[in-house]
Amino acid sequence: MAQFLQQMVNGLSIGSVYALMAVGYSLVYSIMNFSNFAHGGVIMFGAYFGFFAMTQLKLPFPAAFAVAFVGTAVLAVVIERIAYKPLRERNAPFLYFIISAMGASIFLENIIIATIGPTFRTYPDVFGRTSISLGSVAIGRLDLIMFVISAVCLAGLVLFIEKTKIGRAIQASAYNMKAAALMGVNTDRVVMIVFALGGMLAGIAGVFFGMKYTVYPQIGNITTKSFVAAVFGGLGSLPGAVLGSVLLGIIETLVAGYLSSQFRDLIAFVILIGVLVFRPTGIMGKTTEDKA
Amino acid sequence: MRVRNIVAAILVALVLISCGGAQKADVIKVGWFGALTGDQAVWGNNEFNTVKMLFEEINAAGGVTVAGKVYTLEAVGYDNKGDAQEAVNVVRRLTSQDKVIAILGPNASGNAIPIAPILESAKVPDIATVATNPKVTVLDGKVKPYNFRVCFIDPYQGAVAAGYAYEVLGSRKAAVLYDVSDDYSQGLRQFFVENFKKLGGEIVADESFKSGDVDFRPQLSKIKSQNPDIIFMPYFFKEVALSANQARELGMTQVMMGGDGWPSEQLISMGGAAVEGCYFVNHLDYDDPDVADYKARYLKKYGIETELNGYLVHDAVLMLVDALKRADKPDGESVAKALESTNIKGITGKIAISPETHNPEGKDAAIIKIIGGKYKFQQKYAAK
Numbered sequence: 001m002a003q004f005l006q007q008m009v010n011g012l013s014i015g016s017v018y019a020l021m022a023v024g025y026s027l028v029y030s031i032m033n034f035s036n037f038a039h040g041g042v043i044m045f046g047a048y049f050g051f052f053a054m055t056q057l058k059l060p061f062p063a064a065f066a067v068a069f070v071g072t073a074v075l076a077v078v079i080e081r082i083a084y085k086p087l088r089e090r091n092a093p094f095l096y097f098i099i100s101a102m103g104a105s106i107f108l109e110n111i112i113i114a115t116i117g118p119t120f121r122t123y124p125d126v127f128g129r130t131s132i133s134l135g136s137v138a139i140g141r142l143d144l145i146m147f148v149i150s151a152v153c154l155a156g157l158v159l160f161i162e163k164t165k166i167g168r169a170i171q172a173s174a175y176n177m178k179a180a181a182l183m184g185v186n187t188d189r190v191v192m193i194v195f196a197l198g199g200m201l202a203g204i205a206g207v208f209f210g211m212k213y214t215v216y217p218q219i220g221n222i223t224t225k226s227f228v229a230a231v232f233g234g235l236g237s238l239p240g241a242v243l244g245s246v247l248l249g250i251i252e253t254l255v256a257g258y259l260s261s262q263f264r265d266l267i268a269f270v271i272l273i274g275v276l277v278f279r280p281t282g283i284m285g286k287t288t289e290d291k292a
Numbered sequence: 293m294r295v296r297n298i299v300a301a302i303l304v305a306l307v308l309i310s311c312g313g314a315q316k317a318d319v320i321k322v323g324w325f326g327a328l329t330g331d332q333a334v335w336g337n338n339e340f341n342t343v344k345m346l347f348e349e350i351n352a353a354g355g356v357t358v359a360g361k362v363y364t365l366e367a368v369g370y371d372n373k374g375d376a377q378e379a380v381n382v383v384r385r386l387t388s389q390d391k392v393i394a395i396l397g398p399n400a401s402g403n404a405i406p407i408a409p410i411l412e413s414a415k416v417p418d419i420a421t422v423a424t425n426p427k428v429t430v431l432d433g434k435v436k437p438y439n440f441r442v443c444f445i446d447p448y449q450g451a452v453a454a455g456y457a458y459e460v461l462g463s464r465k466a467a468v469l470y471d472v473s474d475d476y477s478q479g480l481r482q483f484f485v486e487n488f489k490k491l492g493g494e495i496v497a498d499e500s501f502k503s504g505d506v507d508f509r510p511q512l513s514k515i516k517s518q519n520p521d522i523i524f525m526p527y528f529f530k531e532v533a534l535s536a537n538q539a540r541e542l543g544m545t546q547v548m549m550g551g552d553g554w555p556s557e558q559l560i561s562m563g564g565a566a567v568e569g570c571y572f573v574n575h576l577d578y579d580d581p582d583v584a585d586y587k588a589r590y591l592k593k594y595g596i597e598t599e600l601n602g603y604l605v606h607d608a609v610l611m612l613v614d615a616l617k618r619a620d621k622p623d624g625e626s627v628a629k630a631l632e633s634t635n636i637k638g639i640t641g642k643i644a645i646s647p648e649t650h651n652p653e654g655k656d657a658a659i660i661k662i663i664g665g666k667y668k669f670q671q672k673y674a675a676k
Contacts, residue, residue, distance in 0.1 A: 011510075120562055
């Protein structure tokens with residue numbers, strides 16, 4: 001029983017890591033209808049921004065945190081302007097967007113390797129390595145803080161999209177970009193705002209990842225799992241992305257804990273494929289169009 | 293008269309030349325190859341410098357006696373740039389052109405594996421330095437007749453770790469976490485498990501992950517529930533640091549142990565307090581009194597510190613000199629035969645070559661413990 005509770009805590013913690021990334025994917029997907037594979041690279045930059053803000057500029061954690069997510073918001077918008085806007089203006093097929101995104105992702109990883117180097121860097125200790133014990137179940141302080149901050153950010157995002165005028169414009173554009181443009185919505189600005197929001201989430205995720213798993217140029221590769229989680233939950237749906245991530249985290253943990261760690265990914269992904277066979281749009285996805 | 297004088301002078305000269313030639317025949321040429329340029333150049337230069345230094349010392353002390361005759365040693369070294377294709381070319385040149393009777397190096401398994409056919413056709417033995425892959429000396433269960441090595445092989449580390457954990461640390465219940473996508477990790481795990489069970493220990497958890505994973509808590513929680521005495525972690529420093537940190541976060545206090553994938557400056561900076569008090573297996577200890585003399589001689593001659601490779605090529609030279617002394621004739625075939633029965637004490641430990649594998653069997657490994665963020669040598673240990 002103690003092990004089961006501990007595994008559930010582990011699963012929730014891993015799931016909330018996936019969720020932070022998956023929401024960024026889903027947000028961009030809901031507007032642009034393509035998978036932004038450069039998201040992993042932006043997360044990696046967030047980890048480096050936060051790290052250098054703390055170690056080189058000697059900023060306290062909250063300030064470094066802000067530097068990271070403002071930096072990644074700017075970076076995501078710049079990537080959009082350079083890599084996607086020219087394609088958008090030419091009405092290029094979605095495949096071209098994906099190739100452009102992969103190019104951006106490779107570029108981001110390699111520019112870090114070439115300038116800063118491939119070594120691993122460790123964040124200064126902010127929350128301490130000790131964990132809170134509830135009976136025999138241990139909960140990491142960082143996990144708890146990460147869980148709370150992610151939940152607050154996601155709630156803030158939902159409020160922003162539901163309650164503000166820009167949020168309504170995002171919703172309209174997500175439903176039909178052309179029609180929204182005809183109704184006087186500045187869709188170019190909407191795309192920019194969506195990328196800025198996705199970039200902020202990436203920055204937040206990046207700082208937490210860096211603290212949790214150290215900082216290195218390939219850290220963005222963890223996003224593969226969160227992409228799967230976003231598809232599982234239903235691409236384009238924010239609550240779906242969160243649900244898919246948490247479920248994936250828990251399934252993985254339970255498979256590793258009770259079946260076999262050798263088959264952790266195998267079994268977890270077979271379950272996901274099974275769900276997608278019966279619900280091709282994921283758990284909460286709405287659109288049935290064929291989108292990459 | 294004058295003609296006769298000239299003839300006499302020519303005869304004398306011829307005798308002198310032939311004498312000179314005879315003196316030249318008292319030199320034994322030994323080949324060396326490795327990377328002298330490129331990103332492995334540090335290790336290659338270190339090896340070749342060590343070989344040259346040792347040959348000078350041996351010659352100054354009177355040379356080597358082979359089958360009752362005294363010879364001096366001459367090193368012929370070539371750069372293969374760490375390239376496997378180039379390794380083949382260089383060995384061909386050493387055997388056919390320079391007519392060396394034995395070759396030392398290379399350090400990399402990938403360069404040591406492809407040279408076997410050339411060694412066999414030329415009947416020249418080779419002693420690899422830090423090439424730890426089992427395939428360097430044994431292929432498909434058959435020993436390669438002219439390939440030898442001076443270091444222990446990857447699976448052996450697993451056996452050493454098991455022995456030390458059971459005999460010295462007194463562990464009875466062990467858990468293993470390993471990288472299922474890595475040959476090195478799998479080999480170490482297999483031999484740790486086999487040997488630990490053979491000694492009478494119990495493997496309470498055998499969990500795996502795959503390269504690139506960053507979260508090990510599901511596996512660690514499972515291990516925790518089995519309450520082992522020790523956790524064996526045969527993989528590289530990055531995953532070691534992450535998994536050790538996560539284990540400590542889960543409240544696990546067990547001692548952890550690993551292999552030669554651990555030592556790195558970054559292990560300490562990333563792992564910090566989590567790896568404190570943990571052990572790993574290494575080829576040797578740099579502070580071991582046995583290596584101090586060589587280390588000092590090298591530093592004095594070249595003005596820089598020697599690397600891991602230098603210690604191993606040092607013992608490769610000891611192996612060769614020992615084999616030369618016992619050989620029937622100064623040729624490759626006889627030296628190879630003598631190498632098969634090598635049993636000497638090197639600075640990196642006991643070197644007893646097995647004729648079946650051409651590996652030094654039961655060679656001492658160094659056990660290192662992490663104390664106060666420093667690598668502290670504990671003792672030498674050989675698996676039985």
